[in-house]
Amino acid sequence: MSEIPATPYAASLPFLLSQVGARAAQLFADRLAPLGVSPRAFGVLSNLTGTSTRTQQQLADALGMHRNNMVGLIDEMEAAGWVRRHRSAQDRRAFEIRLTPAGAELVDRVAALIPPMEAEIARDLVPDDRHALVDLLIRVAETLHLDPGIHPHLRARTRSTGAAPEQ
Template sequence: MTKADRSPADHDGGRARLASHPAFQLAQLGSHIKGRFTAHLAPLNIAPRHFDMLALLTDADGLTQQQIAEELNIHRNVMVGLVDELEARGLAERRRHPTDRRAYTVHLLPAGRELLRKADRIFDGFENDELLATLTTAERQTLAELLRRVAAAAGLHRGVHPAFHGSPE
């Protein structure tokens, strides 16, 4: 007996129960997106968390490790290894904080800016040509605005991205 004999793909009765609930749809899509974006970034040898960090440094260069960790919603312990990786690849570097000798500030290097440009193109391509290809421009704007309000109400203001961390799926 094979699997097809047992599962005629017809037990789909009320299963759509959850499928029309935004809370469920959002959780499902969020996980899917993280996995897909991770795959798209793989050729650059970076993970979404590196993308997040490079993007943050582009807009706010010279933050301390703690500040970066807070913005990205990750622990400062993890930050250590993250900065280590970027530094080892010449994408960013640590400098002593000008007035607080306990702290390091993190700065983007030219190689980091260039890598971010490539990652940005990958992100845009994924979003426009793959994820949202089925929506019109107006619909994309409507979606973005609704999501913005939901995210704001949830306290997810600013550019923080706890979703892009961790392992996909």
């Protein structure tokens, strides 16, 4: 591996990735707000699509969320009509979480927001550069051992103390 020359903070890869990521996250949250869904709730909903049924605990484990945070989030999403809890046939103590038709429709509505947002973010890139950037970011995500489709901020801090979640 070759030596990476020192660069000013504002031109460093960690800063630029953080800066662009923070702005993209804000743009995404702004687009979700009129739909009444938070990025965290959408992260859970999007991970329920196309999967076999998962228990609430399996979902929390897969997303890296503390079980108490998951319970509260599922409560909110159930009240909104996006998911339903069902007693597990295999373990009567566990709840399986399933998307409702309204939840699936919401996931589709959010999916339709992605292409225009991507076009806005990459408007100054030619298609080949955009594809190269996506490929490079996928490689960086793999290097950092990030799970595809799982945003690290789903592991948000607990509401009451601001402390990091238990792992």
